[in-house]
Amino acid sequence: MNDISTWDIVRNLLDGALWTIGLSLTAFVLGGIAGLALLFARIAKNPIPRRLAQGYIEVFQGTPLLMQLFMIFFGSSLLGLEISPWIAAALGLTLFTSAYLGEIWRGCVESVPKGQWEASASLALTHFEQMRHVILPQALRIAIAPTVGFSVQVVKGTAVTSIIGFVELTKTGSMLANATFQPFMVFGCVALGYFALCYPLSAYSRYLERNIHGSRAH
Amino acid sequence: MAYTFDFASVLEYSDALLAGTVKTLALTAVGTVFGLGIGILGAVSRAWKLSPFDRIFAVYVELIRNTPFLVQLFFIFFGLPALGLQLNEWQAAILAMVINLGAYSTEIIRSGIEATPRGQIEAAESLAMTRSQVFRHVVLPPALLKVWPSICSQVVIVMLGSSVCSQIAAEELTFAANFIQSRNFRAFETYFVVTAMYFLLAIAVRQAMVQAGQRLIARRKK
Amino acid sequence: MALVRINGLHKHFGSNHVLKGIDLDIEEGQVIALIGRSGSGKSTLLRTINGLETFEQGEIEVDGEHLHPRDTDLRALRQKVGMIFQQFNLFPHLSVGRNVMLATQVVKKIGEKEAEDIARTMLLKVGLLEKFDAYPDQLSGGQQQRVAIARALAMQPRVLLCDEITSALDPELVNEVLAVVKTLAAEGMTLIMVTHEMRFAREVGDKLVFMHHGRIHESGDPQQLFANPQTPELANFIGSIN
Ligand SMILES: Nc1ncnc2c1ncn2[C@@H]1O[C@H](COP(=O)(O)OP(=O)(O)O)[C@@H](O)[C@H]1O
Ligand SMILES: [Mg+2]
Numbered sequence: 001m002n003d004i005s006t007w008d009i010v011r012n013l014l015d016g017a018l019w020t021i022g023l024s025l026t027a028f029v030l031g032g033i034a035g036l037a038l039l040f041a042r043i044a045k046n047p048i049p050r051r052l053a054q055g056y057i058e059v060f061q062g063t064p065l066l067m068q069l070f071m072i073f074f075g076s077s078l079l080g081l082e083i084s085p086w087i088a089a090a091l092g093l094t095l096f097t098s099a100y101l102g103e104i105w106r107g108c109v110e111s112v113p114k115g116q117w118e119a120s121a122s123l124a125l126t127h128f129e130q131m132r133h134v135i136l137p138q139a140l141r142i143a144i145a146p147t148v149g150f151s152v153q154v155v156k157g158t159a160v161t162s163i164i165g166f167v168e169l170t171k172t173g174s175m176l177a178n179a180t181f182q183p184f185m186v187f188g189c190v191a192l193g194y195f196a197l198c199y200p201l202s203a204y205s206r207y208l209e210r211n212i213h214g215s216r217a218h
Numbered sequence: 219m220a221y222t223f224d225f226a227s228v229l230e231y232s233d234a235l236l237a238g239t240v241k242t243l244a245l246t247a248v249g250t251v252f253g254l255g256i257g258i259l260g261a262v263s264r265a266w267k268l269s270p271f272d273r274i275f276a277v278y279v280e281l282i283r284n285t286p287f288l289v290q291l292f293f294i295f296f297g298l299p300a301l302g303l304q305l306n307e308w309q310a311a312i313l314a315m316v317i318n319l320g321a322y323s324t325e326i327i328r329s330g331i332e333a334t335p336r337g338q339i340e341a342a343e344s345l346a347m348t349r350s351q352v353f354r355h356v357v358l359p360p361a362l363l364k365v366w367p368s369i370c371s372q373v374v375i376v377m378l379g380s381s382v383c384s385q386i387a388a389e390e391l392t393f394a395a396n397f398i399q400s401r402n403f404r405a406f407e408t409y410f411v412v413t414a415m416y417f418l419l420a421i422a423v424r425q426a427m428v429q430a431g432q433r434l435i436a437r438r439k440k
Numbered sequence: 441m442a443l444v445r446i447n448g449l450h451k452h453f454g455s456n457h458v459l460k461g462i463d464l465d466i467e468e469g470q471v472i473a474l475i476g477r478s479g480s481g482k483s484t485l486l487r488t489i490n491g492l493e494t495f496e497q498g499e500i501e502v503d504g505e506h507l508h509p510r511d512t513d514l515r516a517l518r519q520k521v522g523m524i525f526q527q528f529n530l531f532p533h534l535s536v537g538r539n540v541m542l543a544t545q546v547v548k549k550i551g552e553k554e555a556e557d558i559a560r561t562m563l564l565k566v567g568l569l570e571k572f573d574a575y576p577d578q579l580s581g582g583q584q585q586r587v588a589i590a591r592a593l594a595m596q597p598r599v600l601l602c603d604e605i606t607s608a609l610d611p612e613l614v615n616e617v618l619a620v621v622k623t624l625a626a627e628g629m630t631l632i633m634v635t636h637e638m639r640f641a642r643e644v645g646d647k648l649v650f651m652h653h654g655r656i657h658e659s660g661d662p663q664q665l666f667a668n669p670q671t672p673e674l675a676n677f678i679g680s681i682n
Binding site: 059062065066067070071074157158159160163170174177182185186187188195198202 | 283284285289290292297299301384385406410417421
């Protein structure tokens, strides 16, 4: 039973880590697109999309990611769709990501000073033109650091998908821990793997944040 | 074939749901109290550069914030026995919650402490207060007050995150859901109800935290 | 014997020699008006007397408490020296009453009831007794500064340091604060005031001290110095103010 070498463990974990990265990227990109749609709904003039987007965000920020995954998994089978853990994981994490990014970005748009709206309105720009040429470019600059920061939450969130059977880094680790009876070493390596993925993102986000503040001061 | 929803079969297990809710709240409460305690210690060490604790806390914060809660939980529950530290599922869950919230609140509270205007500290010093008196009476309360909304959010996040404690068989709310759906074969209805319960819990916990903040820190009422 | 004695005081910020040998004796009950251009070292001098800044050379003595270069135990000295800041620095999370009570309770270990009595007495003195339960952000700047004065007075200091305490105030609020200071002076409180209110310096000050480039350039009776500055620098300064 114990003829699994350390190299085997590391190789398997690296395989799992690739799936973690793939899922993170998928969720981040698709969640970003959906988040952008949410953002526009959230700052629309019409209150109906505004309320809907707000409700969506509150639900996804107010319930456990694990429950969201279960709901997708079992809800789709109710509809007669047998979806794979990969699809359920990607879909669940995308929805989760979109809710957070939508909210983060709304905060960035709202932190653009009111005077910018007023000044651009006084130049007879339409609402869309104001967004396109004045507000969004400034909001974008503010948004980069927290967006990179949130990507850490996405990577960490992928670990939860192991519970619905998606074989990524954590699931691989659980299986290896059972097979090798070396949970300390295996979960230690798993943790290191996540750290290696997340720490650079955290550090980069902090760096960006400092730089924005630095460039504002001058 | 039309599916008929059967929520009654979930509510039959209201005892299990209630027990799970209580455990989830207890886990959150213990995690919050001790996590904030660690957060205050960590924040002071970091903000006032108390060597070597500032370094230790910096490493701790980075390690925890850059790894998933689930992996921390597995490491504690399955991994630590190799070091002779055998914890049952509740001890492991509580430890993981405390460690997790401790790391986040260290950073949150530190930002509050560092935002203290210098003049506040100087005014207190000029009144002959000691360093620790200044911290306890002048620096900490407004710092906590300022970052309390972030702390409330973080506590809600940690409460929701505790749902993965079901994976080490800690019988909290998600564990109850897993148990119920294995009995009534109504997975969707069961998880729907429990998701809704978490949603309400999140609102309730946030409210309770906001109230607690006003009671404990802002002594606005006499 | 002088209440405050400053001898050969030198202070650097890095390579910036900010105080270049200050000698100053202040008698009990004296009101010192400290004037000079921005950057001449007035704030630094006050902050050094209260131990908010260390110094490299010289000696400070307040009512028998000695302060030496790089001293770290300043509590005894600070109990004798109160300070009022330009920015008030009230504690925002505490009511007005609690602001005044705090140090008497935690530093002097006075009980709740007595501390409250002291606080009420001091607030009465600055005319703000009715604000006992208000919070700093509910007060005007002038009121906040008067609370700050009450807070310092509650510690029963022997000398009060005031660093441009009206500079952050709207013009119409300046007088209510100066009126309080005037009362304190009349009651015999020893005061060192950095101020740009020349009229006040002339009327209330017992001694005018003009600082220039980290030195006491000229000092003496306010009436005489204003009428007859002995150095071109002081003449210039007075001219630039009016
Ligand atoms: N904390 C500090 N660090 C470095 N330099 C300082 C600091 N405080 C004051 N200085 C410098 O000391 C000099 C005197 O400043 P200050 O005492 O504030 O003058 P004044 O109160 O007369 O305007 C100035 O050159 C100022 O730049
Ligand atoms: Mg000054």
